Amino acid sequence: MIKACNLIHHYGVRPILRNVSLEVGQGELVVLMGANGCGKSTLLGTMAGLLWPIEGHVEIDGLQRRSCVEAEIAIRKKMAYLPDHPWLTLARTGREYLMAVGQIYDLPTAHIMDHMERLLELFHLTDKGDSTMQSYSNGQQKKIAIAATLITEAPILLLDEPFTGGLDPSAILALKNVLGSLAQREDTTVVMASQLPEIAAATAHRIAVIQDGVILHYDSPTDLIKSQNSENLETALNDILNPETKNLLKAYFKGKELSK
Amino acid sequence: MKNTLMKYFIWLFITLAAHEATPQDFFATGIVLAMPLLFIPYFSWVIIPVFFICAMITIHAQKQNWKLWVGLDGDLHKTTKITGKKEQVGWPFCTIVEVTNEEISSNNKLLNLLLSCWVFIWTFTLIRLIPVEEITQILKFWYVPVFFFALSHRAAYSTIGTAPISLLGRLKSRRFIIPGYDKVYLAPAFSILAGGIVYLLVSSLSGIHALAESLSISTSLYIILSTGTSMREWAYTGQYQAHRPASPLSATNKISLPR
Known part of the structure; x- marks a missing residue:
């Protein structure tokens, strides 16, 4: 279980998180959604322990982050974080990298090797597995970073924009299905930042809609759609985040007709 | 003087015997540490080899000791042995690797x-070798090593992370501490x-500036090494923002096209 309590964070004096509180239950898949710069990555980075909030704290399974050495080590070992721009060791091959990541999570070597081959196959990287990651395209580097996060088999996964970064349609489908499968499991908690309503609708148990560092809504996709009397999640999100869009569209098309 | 030093060497040797010491470690540094003593006229030649050996052991032990202070070197990113070599795990997985300091x-x-005692002897001896007329000039720089120690400490600890608010942010938000x-x-x-x-006290009380200078430097060194939060404690409980290396993805694309 992840519990973010009254998080306040700002870069310089620019506020990013304004008293954000969020609870993610064990086995839940939560998607953070909102406009660019609204604080999704900051919230995720704070949960991942990479950022320290100005105020508030994060608890993972009842342990407060950075409260003591033993608690922090325990937290770090049960969590895997995929940043939007992962830092890969490009001089290593994909297989070496996945093995190294699997080993720091203390997984048995035979198990890592089996999982690694399945992941490489899933993301169409089997042929590239023995090439250095420097030779990978942007999309392939993103795929190997996702595979590295998945190979950890950590009970808590924090994914920052996993669907961006040049993923091809088959990789998007593969990841969507993997996340869908994880959402069915009781032992894996996933918090993901995403801009894609269709992905959120298909995978999320709950969606946190963030605007200017404040959580506006935190509901299941169905309840979110209902609350806005919308047809689907995309329009519901648009109604929450950009209510003026409908009027702007009307004005745009009205002006177009007048100019004819 | 000889007797005191002899006792010091014996005590030093016994204390450090428990630590691993390989002869190749810091051989040259050992010579450098022993060198000033050659210039002391009343110093017996017999004591030089003893002093030299002790210097090497001290430096080697400090090398082990240093790790807990310097802490995060490149090894943090290297964790596993797959093909007989250590592999890097990149960021942010490197934060999972336990800081063993x-x-x-x-x-x-x-x-x-x-x-610190060693540094005291070394600086004191060196300063005494300097001609009297030049001492005043040299003594003006007693604070250089002291500030160097402080800055080195700061640099070592900042390898893990930076302040959650910048100095400007602190001033503007009035969160000074x-x-x-x-x-x-x-x-x-x-x-x-x-x-x-220490410098002010010793120089005013004894009037021996070389003593004040040496004591000031060695005291400062001892404090910087022995006090404050340890690297391990800092890595896990410090309220810093973790360093995020520049993304190699864009950098790679600048220097080579995907094959």
Whole structure:
């Protein structure tokens, strides 16, 4: 279980998180959604322990982050974080990298090797597995970073924009299905930042809609759609985040007709 | 003088015997440490080899000891042996790798004391070798090593992370002190303060500036090594923002096209 309590964070004096509180239950898949710069990555980075909030704290399974050495080590070992721009060791091959990541999570070597081959196959990287990651395209580097996060088999996964970064349609489908499968499991908690309503609708148990560092809504996709009397999640999100869009569209098309 | 030093060497040798010492470690540094003593006229030649051996052992022990202070070197990113070589795991997985630096134990503090004594002898001897007319010029720079120690401490600890708010942000938001982060400044601040106080006190009381200078530097070194939060404690409980290396993805694309 992840519990973010009254998080306040700002870069310089620019506020990013304004008293954000969020609870993610064990086995839940939560998607953070909102406009660019609204604080999704900051919230995720704070949960991942990479950022320290100005105020508030994060608890993972009842342990407060950075409260003591033993608690922090325990937290770090049960969590895997995929940043939007992962830092890969490009001089290593994909297989070496996945093995190294699997080993720091203390997984048995035979198990890592089996999982690694399945992941490489899933993301169409089997042929590239023995090439250095420097030779990978942007999309392939993103795929190997996702595979590295998945190979950890950590009970808590924090994914920052996993669907961006040049993923091809088959990789998007593969990841969507993997996340869908994880959402069915009781032992894996996933918090993901995403801009894609269709992905959120298909995978999320709950969606946190963030605007200017404040959580506006935190509901299941169905309840979110209902609350806005919308047809689907995309329009519901648009109604929450950009209510003026409908009027702007009307004005745009009205002006177009007048100019004819 | 000889007897005192002899006792010191024996005590030093016994204390450090428990630590691993390989002869190749810091051979040259050992020579450098022993060199000033050659210029002391009343110093017996017999004591030189003893002094030299002790210097090497001290330096080697400090090399082990140093790790808990310097802490995060490149090894943090290297964890596993797959093909006989250590592999890197990149960021942010490197944060999972356990920081094994130990807490600053009393044994470490003893080693730090020995090193500080060594530095005291070394600087004192060196300063005494300088002609009297040049001493005044040299003594103006007593604070250089003291500030160097403080800055080195700061640099070592900042390898893990930076302040949650910039200096400008602190001023504008009037959050002048962030206890969970600012504790990292305690050891350097205390070290500079103690160095200054020792220098002023000893120079005013004894009038021997070489003594004041040497004591100031060695005291400062001891404090910077032995006090404050340990690297391990800092890595796991410090309220810093973790460093995020520049993304190699864009950098790679600038230098080579995907094959």
